[in-house]
Amino acid sequence: MEARAEARYVRTSAQKARLVVDLIRGRNVGEAINILRSTNKRIAPAVEKVLRSAIANAENRSADVDVDKLVVSEAYVNEGPRMKRIRPAPMGRAYRYQRRMAHIAITVSES
Numbered sequence: 463m464e465a466r467a468e469a470r471y472v473r474t475s476a477q478k479a480r481l482v483v484d485l486i487r488g489r490n491v492g493e494a495i496n497i498l499r500s501t502n503k504r505i506a507p508a509v510e511k512v513l514r515s516a517i518a519n520a521e522n523r524s525a526d527v528d529v530d531k532l533v534v535s536e537a538y539v540n541e542g543p544r545m546k547r548i549r550p551a552p553m554g555r556a557y558r559y560q561r562r563m564a565h566i567a568i569t570v571s572e573s
Contacts, residue, residue, distance in 0.1 A: 463520065463523065463524055463527060463571065463572050464520070464535060464569055464570065464571035464572075465516055465517075465519035465520035465522075465523055465569070465570055465571075466516060466519065466536075466567065466568070466569045466570075467512050467513070467515035467516035467518075467519055467567070467568055468512065468565065468566065468567040468568075469508060469511070469512045469515075469565070469566045470542065470565045471542050471543075471563050471565070472505070472508055472542070472563060472564050472565070472566055473561070473563060474504070474505045474508075474562070474563075474564055475562040475564065476539045476540060476541045476542075476562065476564040478503070478504075478505060479505045479508075479509070479539040479564045479566055480538075480539045481503065482498070482501055482503050482505050482506050482509050483509060483537045483538065483539050483566065483568075484537075485497050485498075485501065486498065486509070486513070486534050486537055487534055487536075487537045488533070488534060488535075489533070489534050490530075490532070490533055490534075490573075491513065491517055491529065491532045491533065491534060491570055492530065494513060494534050495510060495513065495514075498510040498513065508566065509566060509568075512566050512567075512568050513534070513568050513570075516568045516569065516570045517529060517532060517570060520532060520570055527572065528572070531572050531573055532570045532571070532572060532573075533570065533571060533572070533573045534568060534569070534570055535569050535570060535571040536567070536568070536569035537567070537568045537569070538567055539564050539565065539566050539567075540564065540565045540567070541562070541563075541564060541565075542562070542563030542564050542565050543563055544560040544561065544562055544563065545560065545561040545563070546558060546559075546560055547559055547560070547561060
């Protein structure tokens with residue numbers, strides 16, 4: 463039995479989110495939540511929210527799911543679309559920069 467949750471269009475780069483998601487892949491969900499609580503990264507609360515959603519999806523799917531036996535079987539971050547913005551530069555020029563987005567997906571399953 464497995465359940466999945468996904469957060470799309472999260473305003474962070476995929477590279478930064480992957481640093482946090484790599485910490486919880488393959489862990490027990492209780493242990494993963496503790497790791498996310500103690501991780502000092504801005505994206506950690508968003509990843510925790512996705513993990514809690516996946517746990518709730520597992521509980522809703524089947525009444526006989528033991529939450530203590532759930533494991534983070536898949537956790538990955540994909541790149542989302544980029545917002546292209548322009549910053550004023552000297553002498554009337556303009557510098558372009560990109561605000562990146564990410565899609566965070568977590569799957570939990572019984573071990």
